[in-house]
Amino acid sequence: MNDPELLSVLALQNAPNLGDSTAKKLIRHFGSAEAIFKEKLTNLLKIDGIGKLRVEGLFDAKRFKAAEAELTYIQKNKIDHHYFQEPSYPEKLKHCIDGPILLFSKGNINLKDKKVLSIVGTRKITSSGIEFCEKLIEELSPLDPVIVSGFAYGVDITAHRAAVKNQLQTIGCLAHGLNQIYPRSHARYTSQIEENGGFFTDFWSSDSFDRNNFLKRNRIIAGLSEATVIIESANKGGSLVTADIANSYDREVFAVPGRPSDLQSVGCLNLIKSQNAHVLTSAADLIYVLNWELNSKGKEIQKQLFIELESQEQVVYDFLQGKGKQQLDHIAINCKIPTFKAAGILLEMELKGAIRPLPGKLFEVI
Template sequence: MSTLHQIALTFIKSIGPITAKNLLAYCGSAENVFSASKKQLLQIPGVGNKTVDAILSTNALSRAAQELAFVEKHGIDVLFFSDEQYPRRLKNCYDAPILLYFKGQADLNQKRIISIVGTRNATDYGKNLCRQLCEVLAPYHVLIVSGLAYGIDVTTHKECIANNIATVGVLGHGLDRLYPQVHKSVSQKMVLNGGLLSEFPILTNPDRQNFPQRNRIIAGLADATIVVEASIKGGALITAEIANSYNKDVYAFPGRTNDVFSEGCNFLIKTNRAGLINNAQDLIYYLGWYDEVPENKKPVQVNLQLNLTANEQKVIDVLKNGQLSIDEIAISMNIPQSKLAIVILTLEMQGLIISLPGKVYKLV
């Protein structure tokens, strides 16, 4: 495979990710796209004269040579759509870019990846939520993705660095520059453990229209997108909407009804576009990570000094032998399910037991 031709394919005007994938599917490789005749290209469904003329008259190969020289000089990885290293989660998104530029150490196919987004005008409330999320998620070997913008984005990256979590910033420009420049020191630390990712070539300015476009990568890379703080208008809600269109999980922290920087989160929750989470434990539960105790994290032991009722203590005792269904607990305790349901709900609210699929319960 020719990296030069793969890069060149992204420089052809009027060819976006969907058309590019169509060309690759019929031609077999980027080299074959450039060597195909006009007649051969016109036989491809969805490819018309305008696209063919753009391919045949392009100077993309010379521009690609400049790009290739830059990435080789600066140790930047070129991830093509067909490469094994290309993010698999993103590849499943219909409009995923055919090529990415990546500088860093992170595994973009790591087992656990989440995106955290939010307002550029982060409050102390939002910053504290970012800190708490990162502190709790650190033992789970998670990769956290954001956009390296002001506010929630850069706060997330900084907290990841503080907790030794791999973090990737998705940029709205080429890797020959950084916007905002004030985050340069943060980005340099990110490259050591996480990285910087972009679909844009060098000489691409951080223009306004690039950022909604890059948001689809933030959403597509992850298993779930978490909105920490967001106004009713802005990039965070765009990212959440894109994640929903990809059938990805979206979660949001609720805020006060009169707080402008929580309006977006409250709207997502109210319209069932996001699940409500109050803390990192909620996220771990929803993502199904609760059964895997991370390294260096001891299981929480039930505090026997809690002021439990007799039936609550019986449920705790029964579950010490392992997870059980509500039917099995009811039989063991010789108690009606209607009465047991209230006891179980109380224990769940106290954080002593958790519910698994199929009305099965276990101790935390």
């Protein structure tokens, strides 16, 4: 993108009442951002859904001056920028109607042919929440997913650190410009994240820090990935907003169940009860729903996922793994287990995500 076009895109992004979806509509109609500012206001107003309020301030000289200042910052600091019509823009985010027209990044982000998973939750994470998050990412590590989160306290930073520990790419979505880090105590993690991953934001260096920025930021967390995991959440919280956004994008949402008496489990349980999230008890649940195929390290991840199989369950699992799809009677005979008991064992294994039923009373390993 040349500098005049980038300047025009920045001016659009800075328009007070326009919004990303309307800006995209105008760009597609006129062919470029630069062309929009060469049109008469009367021509803009002829477009369906473009009212006077939306374009009010669009030609304000102060807006262009601010855009020029941000362009200078981008050039001086060699900030990577990703335009929604260019190949470098994250593919999954392209399909989100309110995805930013321009995204800024820092680090070494590579999303090509990658499985991308967002993990969010409460800032007041419990010890069990930390344990689950770390174990989940460790179990998924053979699949080499990119772990996305919001770089905040609690679940977010736990997910980022676990990704780094398992040598996975991780991306922090910021609620401010790339000229600062919040919270400041997390500055010590930035170099590790930038080495293998990095940061995304659609906020400018001149934007003031505002709590509402976090809610706006959440659409990028949800939009970057094919699924969002909520580890812990109270009855209200930003992670529930992220879950709603992910559902609106037709992305999968997973929630970790907890005890009804635990305050940090209420939000997750409500998501599950309202059927707005899948139950997530292990990496196997996620792999099954997303139909993620195991790579060459498949045996390694299977060993991690199904380590809790009982002795007879392991016998059945090994038989199905070696013989492929089998009927209940054949499983019972070959594994030397009574049929009525084999049926119960298969049900337990299905609930654990180790096998799946098929038409014709057949079963196979996942």
